[in-house]
Every structure is written in C-alpha cells, then in structure tokens.
Amino acid sequence: MLGPDQYMLGCVKGAAVDFVITGGRVTVPDRVLDDGWVAIAGGVIAEVGTGAPPEGRQVDVDGALVVPGFVDTHCHGGGGGSFSSGDPDELAHAVRAHRRHGTTTMLASLVSDPIHALCDQMSALKELVEDGEIAGIHLEGPFISKARCGAHDPAALLEPDTATINALLGHARGAIRMVTLAPELLGGVKAVRQLSESGVIAAIGHTDGVEEQILPAIDAGASVATHLFNGMRPLHHREPGPIGTLLDDERITVELICDLVHVHPTVLRLAARHAGHGRTVLITDAMSATDAADGSYRLGTLEVDVTEGVATLAETGSLAGSTLTMDAAFRNLVRGAKLDILDAVRATSAKPAELLGVADRTGSLRAGLAADLVVLDAELRPAKVLRQGKWVAEVGTATLRT
Ligand SMILES: [Zn+2]
Numbered sequence: 001m002l003g004p005d006q007y008m009l010g011c012v013k014g015a016a017v018d019f020v021i022t023g024g025r026v027t028v029p030d031r032v033l034d035d036g037w038v039a040i041a042g043g044v045i046a047e048v049g050t051g052a053p054p055e056g057r058q059v060d061v062d063g064a065l066v067v068p069g070f071v072d073t074h075c076h077g078g079g080g081g082s083f084s085s086g087d088p089d090e091l092a093h094a095v096r097a098h099r100r101h102g103t104t105t106m107l108a109s110l111v112s113d114p115i116h117a118l119c120d121q122m123s124a125l126k127e128l129v130e131d132g133e134i135a136g137i138h139l140e141g142p143f144i145s146k147a148r149c150g151a152h153d154p155a156a157l158l159e160p161d162t163a164t165i166n167a168l169l170g171h172a173r174g175a176i177r178m179v180t181l182a183p184e185l186l187g188g189v190k191a192v193r194q195l196s197e198s199g200v201i202a203a204i205g206h207t208d209g210v211e212e213q214i215l216p217a218i219d220a221g222a223s224v225a226t227h228l229f230n231g232m233r234p235l236h237h238r239e240p241g242p243i244g245t246l247l248d249d250e251r252i253t254v255e256l257i258c259d260l261v262h263v264h265p266t267v268l269r270l271a272a273r274h275a276g277h278g279r280t281v282l283i284t285d286a287m288s289a290t291d292a293a294d295g296s297y298r299l300g301t302l303e304v305d306v307t308e309g310v311a312t313l314a315e316t317g318s319l320a321g322s323t324l325t326m327d328a329a330f331r332n333l334v335r336g337a338k339l340d341i342l343d344a345v346r347a348t349s350a351k352p353a354e355l356l357g358v359a360d361r362t363g364s365l366r367a368g369l370a371a372d373l374v375v376l377d378a379e380l381r382p383a384k385v386l387r388q389g390k391w392v393a394e395v396g397t398a399t400l401r402t
C-alpha cells in the first residue's frame with residue numbers, strides 16, 4: 001500500500017505556504033485523492049498531497065470535489081456583456097460572470113463582422129490580454145460558409161486571403177490564438193497553412209465541406225473542430241462530411257457544446273468516447289445572456305431572443321450560441337452524458353490548457369502551476385473559485401439583468 005508521501009506531486013522548494021485547502025477530494029491528472037490537500041504559496045500551487053497537510057492556515061472544504069480551474073476556448077460573453085461590444089464595462093462583466101462559475105482561463109470569441117469592426121473589437125480586447133484577464137482572442141469567422149453560418153451575419157462573410165489575414169494578425173499583435181474557418185472556401189486551405197505557420201490555431205467550423213475538402217486542411221495544420229455537430233454539414237453514413245472526418249482524425253481536438261441542447265446526450269457521449277480524453281474539449285460558446293436574465297440580446301449585429309436560457313435568432317429561430325457556463329458543462333458531461341469525473345476534468349481544464357499552449361501554467365492541480373481551482377459541492381456546483389491564489393467573489397451567484 002502506498003504511504004502519504006507517495007502521493008506527493010512535487011513541491012515548490014522554499015515557498016512559504018499562504019494557506020492549505022484541506023479535506024477535499026482532490027483531482028490530480030490520473031486519480032482522485034480522498035482526504036487530499038492543496039498548499040498555495042504566492043499565487044501558485046506549492047504542493048498537492050493526501051493525509052496530514054503541511055503547516056499553514058487551513059481552509060477545510062469538508063469532502064468537496066476540488067478540480068482545476070476551467071479553461072474555456074470558445075466564449076462570446078456573459079453577465080449581459082458581449083466580447084464584440086468594444087465596451088470595457090461589458091467586457092469586464094463577461095469575464096466576471098464566467099469566473100464566478102469557475103472559468104479561470106478563457107479566450108474571447110468574436111463572431112463575423114467587417115474587418116474594420118473586428119479590428120476595433122480586438123483593440124478593446126488586447127488590453128484584457130495584456131492584463132492577463134483573458135488568454136487571447138478567437139475569431140469565429142468571417143471566413144465561414146454561408147450555408148452553415150448559423151448565428152453569423154451572412155453579409156459579413158468573406159473568402160480568406162493572405163493580405164486580410166495578415167492585416168488581422170498584425171492588428172492583434174499576437175492576441176489572436178484561434179481562427180475558425182471553412183476550408184472549402186476559395187483560399188481556405190492556404191489560409192489554414194498561413195495561420196498555423198503564424199502560431200495561430202486553425203479550427204474547422206461553420207463548414208459545408210466534404211471529406212475531400214476537410215482532409216487537406218488537416219494536412220495543412222488545422223487542429224480543432226469548432227463545436228462539432230453545430231454549424232456543419234450533418235453526418236451521413238455514405239458521406240462522412242466534417243463530422244465524421246474531424247471526429248475520426250487523431251490530429252483533431254474536438255470542441256463540444258455540452259448544454260444538452262446543442263447536442264443530444266447520447267451523441268455527446270458517442271463523440272466524447274470516440275475522441276477520448278486526449279481530444280475532447282468542452283466549451284460554452286456562451287453569449288451575453290449567460291448568467292443573466294431571459295430577454296432580447298444581440299450577437300454581433302443580429303438580434304437574439306433568450307427564453308428559459310435557450311438563445312435563438314429572432315429572425316430565423318436558429319440556435320444562437322448558448323447560455324452555458326463551464327460548471328454546467330462539467331455537470332452535464334457527468335450527469336447527462338454519464339461520463340467519468342476525471343474525463344470531465346480533463347475536457348474542461350487539462351486538455352483545453354494544452355490546446356492553448358498554457359499547460360505549463362494552468363489546467364492541472366500540480367506543484368508549480370497557477371493556483372487556479374474550483375471547489376465543487378455535492379451537486380457539482382461551484383462553492384469556491386480560486387484564481388492565481390485569490391478567491392473569486394460572489395461565486396455561483398447570477399447577475400440579475402432585464
Ligand atoms: Zn461561437
């Protein structure tokens with residue numbers, strides 16, 4: 001039998017411990033440590049273990065599940081604020097809303113808009129990137145298929161070209177981490193190559209492409225399927241389309257909107273099991289009405305109605321992003337799709353952190369990484385959220401907004 005010391009996952013030498021979270025079921029990469037503890041020093045995880053905790057102020061979490069802070073790679077807003085707004089107050093509302101639900105690292109996603117408008121929106125977001133409030137920008141479009149544009153304004157869609165992509169990347173000065181595009185568009189595969197050679201994640205989404213059009217994009221460096229199933233040609237047993245091609249390719253990380261509305265629980269389970277914990281990432285694709293009241297909102301330039309938390313375009317009734325938060329996605333994967341807790345942990349933290357290239361800083365509970373974690377109660381709802389060693393205020397409370 002292993003003694004307590006054998007559960008130690010390394011420690012940061014010489015750091016004075018600020019406090020120790022004790023009495024938790026602590027999720028480490030390959031197991032759950034019962035009666036586990038996490039020692040925090042200077043905003044960083046100093047040590048993780050089980051049994052007798054080290055000296056220091058103790059925060060007893062009374063048997064709660066302790067998971068890494070959530071990492072959301074696809075999110076448009078929340079708390080009444082949209083990342084497309086360019087308004088500093090709205091941006092702050094959006095970040096805070098998701099933080100209260102356990103998201104400690106996130107990309108800000110922008111829907112399709114004219115290039116000059118995207119540049120203005122990115123100017124506002126760049127400050128949040130520089131301040132470390134968000135991990136970067138995700139451009140969802142405008143290089144996507146008119147046939148599968150979902151809640152994107154068809155008037156804003158473009159075919160990709162080298163100069164336009166250079167202009168966007170130049171304006172963002174390294175803040176763009178991911179671009180979603182449809183590879184079947186003229187110049188699509190070339191754009192994938194340009195993005196991946198520039199260190200930007202090329203994601204395939206909002207696409208009507210067939211396998212013969214998707215595979216060259218993967219060969220050119222595309223590595224992500226943007227919300228698999230949603231905004232793409234459906235799966236057919238004689239024509240795998242983007243869904244079959246992306247899900248079956250080991251080079252592709254698969255994003256799933258796990259609100260049990262965008263994808264049926266059985267289909268979620270099917271996809272998450274096939275992609276496995278090495279390739280599955282849960283996202284929110286949340287829009288501004290997330291963690292806010294039902295009512296009328298905007299997604300980019302389009303009007304959206306939110307009824308009982310389901311967001312649809314006012315004009316067409318098409319699903320228009322979600323009102324999901326990462327804690328709910330986590331619960332849905334465990335309770336709705338009946339997947340293992342550790343699979344849900346990987347899909348909401350370690351894997352997306354790896355995708356963003358920040359796994360050496362966050363995404364797991366191990367010594368040396370940022371003290372980003374969520375304490376989940378018996379209902380898997382966040383009771384406490386810690387970001388870079390500081391407790392997040394008003395955890396789990398909703399913004400009431402009409
Ligand atoms: Zn989106």
